[in-house]
Amino acid sequence: MLQYKGYMISGCSIPMYMQGCQSRGSVCKAGRAGFVVELQRIDGKMFKTPKEAEVHGLELAREWVDRKTAWRA
DSSP, rough: OEEEEEEEEEEEEEEETTTTTEEEEEEEOGGGOOEEEEEEEEEEESSSSSSHHHHHHHHHHHHHHHHHHHHHH
Protein backbone atom coordinates (compact mmCIF):
# COMPACT_ATOMS: atom_id res chain seq x y z
CA MET A 1 0.00 0.00 0.00
CA LEU A 2 1.09 3.54 -0.77
CA GLN A 3 0.17 6.77 0.97
CA TYR A 4 -1.56 9.19 -1.41
CA LYS A 5 -3.27 12.42 -0.31
CA GLY A 6 -4.11 11.03 3.13
CA TYR A 7 -5.40 7.70 1.78
CA MET A 8 -3.75 4.30 1.44
CA ILE A 9 -3.98 2.96 -2.09
CA SER A 10 -2.97 -0.28 -3.76
CA GLY A 11 -3.26 -2.06 -7.08
CA CYS A 12 -3.40 -5.79 -7.65
CA SER A 13 -4.02 -8.31 -10.40
CA ILE A 14 -6.74 -10.94 -10.26
CA PRO A 15 -5.87 -14.01 -12.35
CA MET A 16 -8.67 -15.05 -14.68
CA TYR A 17 -8.39 -18.57 -16.01
CA MET A 18 -7.29 -18.53 -19.66
CA GLN A 19 -8.08 -14.81 -20.01
CA GLY A 20 -5.13 -13.01 -18.39
CA CYS A 21 -5.36 -10.79 -15.33
CA GLN A 22 -7.94 -8.24 -14.27
CA SER A 23 -6.78 -5.01 -12.63
CA ARG A 24 -8.15 -3.93 -9.26
CA GLY A 25 -7.52 -0.78 -7.26
CA SER A 26 -8.25 -0.34 -3.55
CA VAL A 27 -8.56 2.83 -1.51
CA CYS A 28 -8.33 2.62 2.28
CA LYS A 29 -8.22 5.00 5.22
CA ALA A 30 -7.21 4.58 8.85
CA GLY A 31 -10.25 4.10 11.03
CA ARG A 32 -10.84 4.08 14.76
CA ALA A 33 -8.57 2.09 17.06
CA GLY A 34 -5.99 1.63 14.32
CA PHE A 35 -8.22 -0.36 11.99
CA VAL A 36 -7.92 0.07 8.23
CA VAL A 37 -11.20 0.57 6.39
CA GLU A 38 -11.53 -0.13 2.68
CA LEU A 39 -13.47 2.78 1.18
CA GLN A 40 -13.54 1.73 -2.44
CA ARG A 41 -12.63 -1.25 -4.59
CA ILE A 42 -12.42 -0.57 -8.32
CA ASP A 43 -12.34 -3.41 -10.84
CA GLY A 44 -10.62 -2.55 -14.10
CA LYS A 45 -9.94 -4.18 -17.41
CA MET A 46 -8.05 -7.29 -18.52
CA PHE A 47 -4.30 -7.40 -19.17
CA LYS A 48 -1.89 -10.04 -20.41
CA THR A 49 0.55 -9.72 -17.50
CA PRO A 50 0.02 -9.35 -13.75
CA LYS A 51 2.40 -6.36 -13.59
CA GLU A 52 0.35 -4.40 -16.16
CA ALA A 53 -2.82 -5.15 -14.19
CA GLU A 54 -1.23 -4.05 -10.88
CA VAL A 55 -0.03 -0.75 -12.36
CA HIS A 56 -3.46 -0.08 -13.84
CA GLY A 57 -5.14 -0.90 -10.51
CA LEU A 58 -2.93 1.66 -8.78
CA GLU A 59 -3.86 4.24 -11.43
CA LEU A 60 -7.56 3.50 -10.83
CA ALA A 61 -7.12 4.08 -7.10
CA ARG A 62 -5.22 7.36 -7.67
CA GLU A 63 -7.94 8.61 -10.03
CA TRP A 64 -10.64 7.80 -7.44
CA VAL A 65 -8.77 9.74 -4.74
CA ASP A 66 -8.20 12.66 -7.11
CA ARG A 67 -11.93 12.84 -7.92
CA LYS A 68 -12.84 12.58 -4.24
CA THR A 69 -10.41 15.31 -3.15
CA ALA A 70 -11.36 17.60 -6.06
CA TRP A 71 -15.03 17.29 -5.06
CA ARG A 72 -14.19 18.43 -1.51
CA ALA A 73 -12.11 21.42 -2.60
